[in-house]
Amino acid sequence: MATTGDPSLARAGVSGTAPECSTEVPGTLVLHLPSDIGAIEDAVERAVEFCAPAVEDRNRLLFNLRVGLTEAISNAVLFGSVDDPRKKRVRVELRIRPGQVRARVSDEGGGFDPAAVPDPRRPENIAKASGRGIFLMRALMDDVRYNDAGNAVTLVLRGAPGPASPTPSVFPDEADARPASTQPATPAAPHHTREERALDAVSREMQLAHDLQMKLLPPIPRVRGVEAAARVVPAESVGGDFYQVLQLPGGRTGVMIGDVSGHGFPAALIMALVMSAAAISAQQGGAPATVLEHLDRAIGDELESTEMYLSLCYCVLSPGAPEVVYANAGHPHAFIVEPEGTARRLRATDPPMGIGGAPFRESRAKWAPGDDLLLLFTDGLSDTVARRGRKSGEDLVLKTVARSHRESAVEILDRLFEMSAQSVPLIPADDRTAVVVRAE
Amino acid sequence: MSFRERTVGRVTVYDVDGQLIVGNRHELKRMVLDALEGGARRFVIDFSRTGYIDSSGLGVLITLSKEIRAQGGDLRLASLNRDLTRLFELTKLDTFFRICDDLGEALEE
Incomplete structure (x- = not known):
């Protein structure tokens, strides 16, 4: 022009x-x-x-x-x-x-x-x-x-x-x-x-969405040699955070975290679709990129019609294997934390679902079985701990995990959520979600 | 009519006249998906007569690219002016699409 x-x-x-x-x-x-x-x-x-x-x-x-x-x-x-x-x-x-x-x-x-x-x-x-x-x-x-x-x-x-x-x-x-x-x-x-007028309808919707979100989040399966803990603390305005820890064929473990861009009932519905489609695909033993492709096929239309987007990271750990295989569609906070505290980011391999699409790429990261921690969390957690003058809350989250590296996965989560509860957040709370996994 | 469909050899070409935005994106989507269903596999969208694209216009191009790829087809974007080129660069969508300088290049095998 x-x-x-x-x-x-x-x-x-x-x-x-x-x-x-x-x-x-x-x-x-x-x-x-x-x-x-x-x-x-x-x-x-x-x-x-x-x-x-x-x-x-x-x-x-x-x-x-x-x-x-x-x-x-x-x-x-x-x-x-x-x-x-x-x-x-x-x-x-x-x-x-x-x-x-x-x-x-x-x-x-x-x-x-x-x-x-x-x-x-x-x-x-x-x-x-x-x-x-x-x-x-x-x-x-x-x-x-x-x-x-x-x-x-x-x-x-x-x-x-x-x-x-x-x-x-x-x-x-x-x-x-x-x-x-x-x-x-x-x-x-x-x-x-x-708007007070809209409050009743909205709070009803929020309650429904909240219930749906909480009902859908599955218990962590007990897998031999794997210690995993996960937690979602939903915000008042329910977001679409979710996680899944899945027991896969061959003794492998699948770990997933996701964050739907919208809030309320539509986001909770997307989340429901993702979780059921992901569980089916993952339990068929699909590689991470394949699971993301199945998901994209299952929810792509829904994402488009609702104009929502989804960041999602899916990691697979194999017993004794020296690597994590993962596919990361635009999820910002996925890390391997080494015992001495070094955190290595599992970078996005593709844009978020709803913006990018198939084919999805896959990547591998070095993993020390029994020593390293897999740490996945959402913006809600790092944003709550962000303090004025700091670049991001992400550093604080990583430092906290580094300090408590030798503790159990549940204790590490406790520390993260204690910290976030004590903080006076710079910005209103979104869902806060974190997953910690240690595996032999 | 914002969009004109024509065939050059085995390639289906769309001219976007004016703008591709929230109000007309579904029209383009429908046209391209109909052609895809009708068996067309090679597509070029020509933007030489396009003034502007908004975020939902970008979104529909992503959707079409995915649909076409899923059918083993190919979508190329041609003749983006300087403003539109920067729009794709800024959103990093220049890595997502095959972008050709002009229609001639887009029509090459």
Whole structure:
């Protein structure tokens, strides 16, 4: 688009029809739209048309502003009213002055809880598809801010005053494109405490989801030579964390952890599907990548239709074998912790399910039977222990495990969850989940 | 109509006119999946007339790529302009797709 003609400029009707909503204040336009996917494009085009005089750089108008607004309005439409479909209105307020556009997109839902989202700057989170919408917004706009309730976002685009540059920079440098603070970058599940009216229905749903999540989590099987412990402490707003420790043919042990991007009942349903499909596939003795492929086939459609994503790491330990075989679809926290405390990360072999897909890759990591610990946990745990001034809670989790390495798996978990209970978290709690396995 | 389907040799080519976003992505998905069901295996989506793609547009391309691969087929993306190329790079989806400079390259065996 930078070099060729502008086929989309004509479509946008930048100098075409005036917007239907008249402006009461000069330089201000307010659009109200129904919470309907079909209404998004028209609203974006009206907004772009209105903002055109303020943004001389065509690329920033036709690409940055369009994508940024589309993401903001999509989020409002898709997530802003799920707790009560009757409350479906989205409001877009645009204010322009020379060289600057300010757009505020608000919905009548309970809002996002942006702070419940892990820090997107971490490399392992960049590929998390649940963050792509807000990530793109932040990459393309000059400023992105949420209100406290999390149901309104304000976007600012500066219009590169002066003649449009022939090679305008659509994106800032990648380092700058990431949020500079612990700001959110992934759409979180709707927050459901703000609107009293919705509380009853929501808390019923949460209770159901909570019950489902807890019922599904299986007991840890007793396997000779294997000491395993796992725990989920669900947040008030139930997430979709889960784990499985499976006894496999040939005396092998399968260890799985997963985190569904959404919250509430839909996430719990995805989790239910994953757990049953995973157990079947794993117990047929499938290699880790094969198990992930089966899972992807089983839940891919469901993930797509619900716009959810799933990080999942599946490890297989064989008795006496000097290696762990694993496949890791975008799960950030999977480690082998050596007795002297060195932690080796089991890096993601693929993006999360719902963003990537088959074929899945597999990897192997050195493993000292009887000595090393396999440690898997979710963002909820490391985020709760994160303290101001520290890069991440992950270091604290790893240090705690290193210090208690000689204790039993259950005791190690106790220490982790004690620590997380004592912390004053920087961000509201998500599900906290950890699995510790030692095997001969 | 945002999408035009045509056949070049054994390759089914889609032109995306304007944008691929949350409001029209299912239309493209339906067209491609119908062709896949009808036996087509080689697909090219041409973006030379595309202004912008949003995150859900990226999502539908991922879905299609997976479906096509599952049937032993091949999907290539062609003629991404500079903005769109950066979009794929930034989201690291440039590693997920086969991206060709132009339609000619995409049509090569």
